[in-house]
Amino acid sequence: MTSVRDRAEDDRRELPVRPTDEDPLAARASDLIGGPAGRWAMIGGHRWWNPLRVMVLVVIGMFALGMAQKASCYSSGWFQGGDAQYIHACYSDIPHLYAQRGFATDLVPYFDRIPDAVSSSPDIHYLEYPVLTGLFMEVASWLTPHGSPQHSAQIFWIANSAMLMICAVALVVCVARTNRRRPWDGLLIALSPALALTATINWDLFAVALVAAATLLWSRRHPAAAGVLIGLAACAKIYPVLLLAALFILCLRAGRMRQWVVALGGAAVAWILVNLPVMLLAPDGWAQFYTFSQNRHTDYGSFWLIIMERSGNPLTGVNAYATALMLLLSAGIAAIALYASRRPRLGQLAFLLVAALVISDKVYSPQYVLWLLPLAVLARPRWRDLLIWQGAEVLYLIGIWMRLAYVTGTKHHGLTADAYHLAIAVHLLGLLYLCGLVVRDILLPEHDVLRQGGEDDPTGGVLDGAEDVFVLGTFPQEPQYAAPDGP
Template sequence: MIRSGSEVLGGPAGRRRAPATGWWTPLRVLLALATVVLALGVLERADCRENAWSRNDGQQFVHACYSDIPHMYRERGLAEGAIPYVDTGDWQPLEYPVLSGLVMWVSAEFTSLIADGTADARAVRYYDVNAVLLGLAGLALVATTMLLAGRRRPWDAALVAASPLLALHGTINWDLIAVALATGALLAWARRRPGWCGVLLGLGIAAKLYPVVLLLPLALVCIRARRWRPLIWTVATTAVTWLAVNLPVMLAAPEGWRAFYEFNADRGADFGSFWYVLAQNGHGVGSLDVVSTALMVAAFAGIAILAFLAPQPPRLMQLAFLTVAAFLIFNKVWSPQYALWLLPLAALARPRWRDLAIWQAGEVIYFFAVWYYLLGGFDRGLPMDAYGVTVGLRLVCLLWLVAVVVRDILRPACDPVRADGVEDDPAAGWAATAPPVRPAPTATEPVGAPA
């Protein structure tokens, strides 16, 4: 689409043109594009912002402008200066990992310095402060995605910078911080810096639990390439970083620290998951934690088998995308903003606009559907049957992208990155130097024939 439109300005750039010619380098263009998209996401919440997310008539759902940020500010004691995990008071426990809680508290303290007046006015300013912070995380995400794509394919990052998911989901919650840290960890791995990879991954896990599953694709590429030391070093620094962030809170406020883990352990089937649709239709699954975990582990085992049996070593981003997708599909809850977890991985695993558009169409439809479904609490909104259809549609759209990525692994000629002449994986780090797996010799080929 971009290539065709460029005909008006003289045609697409030739293959030998330096990508950084002129002031408007790919990075600057992508950051400018992402800035516009992120700003549109803030403008989309203008109606809720005018009312400080304080109306209790379903207006937040009608205008699809809901955000957790101002509600957490009011309901977790942050507006009163409470320290997360330590000061409990009459507020609900903070069900967030430690690094997210730290960001929430620092933002609240900064808000108290720059804003005064009513509680609603301070809640709006708190949202503004976090919108800027999350916007910076979004820009860092776009930059790291471009660097992970490699010098030959910088425009793959446009799939992130121009994504509607960045606008619609960017300020629902603090997920963009964890996504930026996890993507930065993958970039450190690609640059062969296992220490920094572990540090960033540990910080990401301390902000949101999902980055822990990225250790699986890192392990798979290392095992297939027989590279053990970088993997061991990465796992060790990840554990040390996570512990360094969590240990002070674990010692100072053990009950507050456990709130996040107890909340998720006790949580039943929730919005977005097919488990929730089954439960609402009278087909709830007993021992949901055991069943969902077993299916998740089985999916991870299938990804491992795929990685070892593929004719060529799969690219790291393909394995990372499949791993996080499996984690989401079988999880007990699938909130709208969780789509951001997949966004950079999908863009790098399958950098084709059509396939990304199919997946994101399902996410956008679900984004509006879940808010209209929640209007049911106000005697209007989307009925359960229609909501279940949107959950299924979202799942089907993701499974389409999963199927295409699996096909690319089994048939490397279909992989857009390798079809572009990129022989090695630009994000594989140490595994990129591993020799390709050579097929067994045929009857007409001598055993000692050169590859």
């Protein structure tokens, strides 16, 4: 018979988690608005002012601040050449590619060859982005009226920014709803300085929003729909396939391979339906993204760049080195997942795999932090740790712009190579710090924020509470909670 104490504990676990109850930094910061939520505070809030609507307004405000930060570039920096756009840390690819990829002259992405006089690189003859990102850019170009080159590029940036703001709102909503007991975790996205500063540098936020939506659907036990969204996300960026890798490892351990196969099938069908028409009708244009990625040299942000510049020799074979390192890191992460006494949560494993890609790749663009942001919130929803990591990323963001100011300008401003190498090291150390905490949480679940509250894996969908059937190490000693088999 259930005791009164057990019923009270069950009721507590059904209530939404208030950040000021469990996060010391959130509790201290709440002094600015009157202190931590009291015992009689309304959990659900006003009928209109619920957590979700508050967070949507917050992310719109932060996004607008990020756009305002680029005001000096909007008025002149993008168009006058030199290092002004880097000195003011307001660079964006979007206005530059409006002309350089043929949108200003109504070239059709993938089908129309970009004239050599227009392209910014002799190796780029077609749009070098995946198909769905190309469609995103093309829609923004349809919304851009033709006028003077500067005015059209400005409007193109505004049109893209408006569409990316919708992606930012969708991202916050999906993260807030993924764990029903932790709606306020979306605030970790909405108030993110990394999101505000990098959202309009490139088009990565589109793929990030699709990944967040896929994670939400998987958490609600819809593997087919989740797979479709993963496939669509992979049509915008390559990294979302790592979500399938994380699901494979976890479904293998939990004996839920049928659900993984359903997700894989949905992803494959979505990817083929989007890519096949372009692949058949414009094969050279479709292949540009893949050949460009393969042939790209060691570039900014990568620790491979430090090795190359410190040695003074070109780093040949970097593709093989980067691939080997990624495989090695992935194998280590898989071993941790299969040997740990308790199965990792989906957010933890997906974060580690994407972080491995970021660490091992031959280039790190500053907006890649967006790939990690929602996964980091799902993996380690702690304000202090996320702000430390993002602080390192913001320092790197400043570092890359100052390095480019030094390279493109008069060398009176910016960072030397040695100083820029230090900025790369700060970025890597910040990411490794967060990875270390996530690995500790996996190996020692008593440190895991969610499992301290009695949850298993609310993001895991059919994995939540499932018993393990395949473990390489000692079978878990902690109790497992049986969950009904998903669809």
